[in-house]
């Protein structure tokens with residue numbers, strides 16, 4: 001409330017400065033406040049002027065109540081919809097994911113959108129605009145989370161898009177939008193349950209192959225069974241029907257937290273993305289012979305655990321020094337990977353049967369490889385496959401390596417990115433004006449490459465894409481420590497609002 005009051009006062013000052021500027025005919029800045037001559041206006045009465053300032057303040061306050069206060073409140077509410085009482089977790093088709101979908105659906109309806117849930121659990125909210133058959137602008141992000149997640153990843157993109165559309169709807173401008181607007185809350189981007197990302201956006205983009213329906217989660221449930229259990233058809237035909245035709249789509253826009261430290265380091269709330277790094281996700285399974293920890297001599301063991309440990313260290317080594325060819329260059333001959341060009345992570349490991357007094361029979365682990373350069377990523381993955389097979393061969397361990405997910409680097413659309421940049425600059429300028437921040441920054445909205453995959457990565461297979469990044473504290477994400485300032489949430493909402501407004505017939509934007 002305190003901040004709200006300060007903002008209103010600042011807007012009031014900004015409006016006063018604007019009025020003074022018009023009245024005395026030279027540019028004014030906050031820093032020049034002391035130099036302002038006594039106010040006089042020959043054309044407007046003091047009452048008219050105050051009415052105009054009041055209207056301006058009221059309008060901004062109304063916009064901020066939707067784009068900031070309500071979004072903050074909704075993020076908090078959605079952040080409590082979890083499958084665990086201790087931490088935030090919503091995975092594909094989990095009970096919490098379904099509850100989250102319903103909640104989002106009510107918010108879409110509140111913004112004046114027609115809503116439905118598709119056969120992959122994606123929640124859609126659509127407004128037809130002036131021309132229902134024109135290619136639609138799609139805006140979206142994901143509603144699933146990682147384990148022990150923060151409340152902003154994915155959710156911010158959905159909720160701020162709903163807020164921007166709601167603000168247009170409440171001001172009566174939405175009906176004049178020249179094409180349909182469709183917001184989509186995707187059911188799976190993180191890939192936690194099935195280790196296969198983009199089940200939601202991949203279905204809409206038509207990138208999922210039918211065999212994905214048979215992929216199993218840790219309990220042995222397939223995607224198909226998970227869908228059928230909830231009365232979704234789960235058939236190849238239903239999957240194919242989800243695909244949007246490219247002609248029916250104008251483009252895709254996503255707002256997402258940066259999940260990195262660049263914006264915070266620059267002291268700026270928003271950035272735009274030029275490209276998303278490609279990624280490969282592997283699942284490595286190593287099979288040996290289970291046995292008694294006390295009775296099987298070391299020389300007679302086929303223990304997959306040390307093999308996995310050796311492989312994981314070698315994976316790190318491959319990525320610390322960039323692979324340059326399929327040949328086995330020694331570590332010292334390879335280029336040190338100092339710029340974060342290639343990043344590799346083993347984030348999940350499991351052993352079977354998983355007891356302290358049993359030599360494991362099987363160890364499985366994931367490998368996540370990302371790079372902005374597809375050639376480097378592919379080379380790293382091939383190096384890993386070769387190295388893992390060698391380790392398994394030397395230790396007489398059975399090895400399988402599955403490529404669970406593969407996505408090429410995606411370039412964002414240049415024109416769409418330029419438009420998003422303009423909107424983000426307008427939003428940042430407005431925010432800086434009301435919060436009194438110095439605006440003489442050469443690059444008010446920086447261009448950033450994204451190391452994280454987003455639904456835009458899948459949607460790029462269908463249409464042109466653009467992404468706005470929002471600063472998050474310390475660049476931290478995939479953690480309950482994830483945080484976005486309320487004013488940065490407002491900046492994101494203002495940017496989306498401005499982006500949509502720019503498409504309205506000119507008489508409506510005045």
Ligand SMILES: [Zn+2]
Pocket residue numbers: 142153154189256454
């Ligand atoms: Zn995300």
